[in-house]
Amino acid sequence: MSPGGGRLDRTKLLAARFRAAQDRPYLATALYSVTVVESPHVPTMGVDRHWRCYVSPGFVDRLPVAQLAAVWIHEVAHLLRDHHGRADRLPVGQRRDHHRVNVAQDCEINDDLLADRLPLPADRIEPKTFGLPAGLLFEAYLPLLPARVCGGAHGCGPGEHDCAAGGHDCGSGAHGVDRPWEQGGSGGVSAVEAGAIRRETAHAVRAHVRARGTVAAGWERWAAQVLEPRVDWRRALTGAVREAAAWAIGAVDYTYQRPSRRAAAMRRVVLPSLRQPVPRVAIVVDTSGSMGDAQLAAALAEVSGVLRAVGVGGNRVTVLSCDAAVHVVRRVHTVGEVRLAGGGGTDMRVGIEAALRDRPHIVVVLTDGLTPWPAAPLESTRVIAGLIGTDAPQPPSWITSVTIDD
Incomplete structure (x- = not known):
């Protein structure tokens, strides 16, 4: 009523x-x-x-x-x-x-x-x-x-x-x-x-x-x-990096650098303690001629926010500027410290190979996808491809890919 x-x-x-x-x-x-x-x-x-x-x-x-x-x-x-x-x-x-x-x-x-x-x-x-x-x-x-x-x-x-x-x-x-x-x-x-x-x-x-x-x-x-839904690539990229970081953090191992506290109960025996690593991240940026400055700046800013969201920062982030060769390798605290150089051909395999020298847990590659990729999965390293542009070719299936709407 x-x-x-x-x-x-x-x-x-x-x-x-x-x-x-x-x-x-x-x-x-x-x-x-x-x-x-x-x-x-x-x-x-x-x-x-x-x-x-x-x-x-x-x-x-x-x-x-x-x-x-x-x-x-x-x-x-x-x-x-x-x-x-x-x-x-x-x-x-x-x-x-x-x-x-x-x-x-x-x-x-x-x-x-x-x-x-x-x-x-x-x-x-x-x-x-x-x-x-x-x-x-x-x-x-x-x-x-x-x-x-x-x-x-x-x-x-x-x-x-x-x-x-x-x-x-x-x-x-x-x-x-x-x-x-x-x-x-x-x-x-x-x-x-x-x-x-x-x-x-x-x-x-x-x-x-x-x-x-x-x-x-x-x-x-x-x-x-x-x-024809458009995926929120920021959320997808955050999820991919977060999942890879969780995988890296879960990779616990024993170390003698800091002995176990239980060693005090056992005379003359040194016991190792468990080590849980903080993920190291490398970002390989495609600076070939097909990539625009505005695309790169926007993508880098988003990746910076993703890394902060998953608790990765400080000197554990290395940015590599790469086209067909690696031009700049720099550890950064903020995206403002990134220096990009290049403008030639494209081969992200070179950048990934250079990134692996620092033994990162996660490699994020920002590219338009017009590049060859490593032939097989990398041991102890997850690769995430941030593909800039909706028409970017897809990488091999073992690489986690996120399409970044430019």
Whole structure:
């Protein structure tokens, strides 16, 4: 029951969903995967992580069917774009203000829906509400929003716009923070099922484009991202180096340089202690003519951050500048100490061979991939290839490769 005693007009609400599915048939699977939950406590309509849609009876009463259909698509867009999953990956400082995150997400969605001529309610939030350009992701909008955000939908008077306490809330299916009106627990659509719905919807978008060519550009871009995902190479590179470092740290051995403390219990016997090495890392940088300075600078900066993240630094990082010959070998503390030279042909085998003289545990090779590689795996050394450019040829299978989007 609503505060005024009215019940949810399900006929009107479901008629709006039917209209949304009829007008945008490529979204039908997603729309009909959502479970309706009546709630007088939700401000308007909101979704949770399990694809349950909480609906205010009063909100349904106020809007005509055409606008309700547009709101249906708005809420489903939060789920299809995995806004709650992306919000979980935000820095803690940004993730804490779920209202602000929600506003940024609405900016990402509503500019696409308005371009698709959907009749969203007049109190909608969109990028131009804050003087921002259209077409960005919510992660880009978030830092661009003013200190106090309001889309005008929360009862603020002219010039007030102080909504930090709430009022605009699409639920945990958007910003990722559980709300009081949500049921919680399991049930609904699982994460695996949600992934399948996204892929099926993306295929439907592409099929609709081939048949009619009438899908809004925002949905077409989203479908391309789902069906042809671009790997976060920074995360992949961090994971590869972290895994190799863990392997090196696990390579414990006995040493007599520091005798075991148990030797005191055994007269005239010297016992060795276990040694756990700190990984030594060599970075071989391809400085041949096919590599650009901007590519190298960006890649080196990222590798520097990766090494700090896994606790490798100090004088345990050696950078080798190499084309068809090694030009500079330098131990560095920061990426600013790196000196690059070269510009000729390409043979990273020469750089790897030179790097091995320092007996590193990990060799990271930054290259465009247009190089020969060692014929066999290296003993006691892991090789990671940071391949700059999406068209870079792949190295042998025993080399861990990460494609760096230039």
